[in-house]
Amino acid sequence: MTRLEHIRRRNEWENDVVEAAMMMARERAPDSDSTMNSKPTTPPMNILVVDDKPQNLLAMQALLADTQPELQVLTAESGHEALELLLTHDVMLALLDVQMPGMDGFTLAELMRGAERTRHVPIIFLTAGAKENQRSFKGYEAGAVDFIYKPVDAHVLRSKVAVFADLHRQRMLLAERIAEQERLARVNALMLSALSHDIRGPLSVMMLNAELLIRQTEQPAMQKAGARMKAAASLLGRQVDHLGSLAQRPCDLLQVKVKRGDLATLAAQRLDIEANQAVLWSPPEFERLGDTVGDFDPGLMAQALDQLLMQAATHAGDAAIRIQVDGNAHRSLLLRVSFDTVLSAEASTHLFGGHEPVSGMASPHVGPGLHDPERVARAHGGSLIGGSRQRQGTMFELLLPRHQAER
Structure with missing residues (x-):
């Protein structure tokens, strides 16, 4: 395929998708009552699409509209606009156009990797250029997880987005479970600490009374019984101390x-x-x-x-x-x-x-x-x-x- 044929096919694809997006938007336009009464049942998952051509952004919105019900597409026409969106939105996937004026996709990806907030956001590069190994290597070095070449295969794009959406849900579910486990661990630690404190009081009384028994009686049998009580209370006290130590949350384990x-x-x-x-x-x-x-x-x-x-x-x-x-x-x-x-x-x-x-x-x-x-x-x-x-x-x-x- 020559370069002219490649550009012609890409333009035809973009025009077709734009027309389809406009038609789908008109068909799915909800009335005001249904919009006011509807409430989202799950938090939205944001996907960022960055492209310097508005028609490409509209095309990507159309392709991703039916991928996931809770998917929300954020669009930016430049790298600087994308960085502003990333400051205020949590993104589960970023689709970056490689060739953009000013800040290109590679530079934007490097900036995202350098920020703690966006360091772990998966990045897929979109490019209209021919497949080149050097370009691919540069993209992967910048932090890309995949490349998609234009014209985009709608089935391939939706499948990839669905996979990342599932991974995002699993990460969120895992984070919730970890947070719940940590909460329960803190509650258990507090309860165990309180119980340990309550147990130490009676144990100290037992030890004092055992000591009094040893000192005030002259009967060998009673002195021996007091010594056994004192030893048992001391041993039990150390076991309670070990429980209190184990209740503390371990950190930075070897x-x-x-x-x-x-x-x-x-x-x-x-x-x-x-x-x-x-x-x-x-x-x-x-x-x-x-x-x-x-x-x-x-x-x-x-x-x-x-x-x-x-x-x-x-x-x-x-x-x-x-x-x-x-x-x-x-x-x-x-x-x-x-x-x-x-x-x-x-x-x-x-x-x-x-x-x-x-x-x-x-x-x-x-x-x-x-x-x-x-x-x-x-x-x-x-x-x-x-x-x-x-x-x-x-x-x-x-x-x-x-x-x-x-x-």
Whole structure:
């Protein structure tokens, strides 16, 4: 096909479409009453058409009129006019003519890609020129998802627009579901936080009464019963703290490469490395309880262990550091680092965020000093808590699910 024949066919197509558009507009012109009473049931989906020829814009409106019931066609005769429309309208698809005076389609596409509001708008270029690989490459580099050559095949154009409309609906539906899930997560977190606060009050009463029972009775059996009550209340309090930590929304999660491994073996290996031995005044007391095999990222857990050891060595002073890896629970692994030193107010703020303990119980929050190991715990679906109190010393407790499939 010669260039003259191509131009003649394009002009004939544009004239035919314009006449068809005018006829369809006259046939579908609604009366004033029906227009006033009609209400849109779904939000419109905007499609932007940019072309410097008004007859081409009218032709595209006619072709897209029956594609989707909620489709709204926005037209612009220049790149500057298109940018003004994009500032005030959300667009699900843009059809850009390549050859326009002043700002051409490629330049407009690059500007759209450079703006946060329009960065993800799909772009289809419309061109009356011959197919050239160089032009196509330039268009795809500018951000195009497709090229359509004039004269436009109405069936092809409508099919492509229908596909993008379906994708837009799916994105909107997904965004709504994500927003609803986030809302429910916030509600659940608030409820869990409130319940945790309410539980800590009775637990603190139990611990105080158990302490009074231990001190005021001389019967060994009663003292033993009081000690068991105090230990059980303390354990339950830490579980409540873990629930409060898990209720906080995770953000910026790390990428976890899970492998089956032994957490106690990994902890023992980290104690043997030269870097950790250099910061520890004396070898820590190490204890393994139960089955400590589980699923975790060995690299991330090694980093978390090193950071917990560093914080313990920094703040323990002359006190001995105790490390315990507890695998007695069926579904979880527990790593506990503790020492008898009670932290100063500044150190407590650095490690635990300055949150006041509730009724003598530990706070589920951590501060900047424990931010990195907490991220590791959350990336595994676990949590990190800690506390520093008189007569109990300081404790960091990292809880992990034993099997990642059960998260």
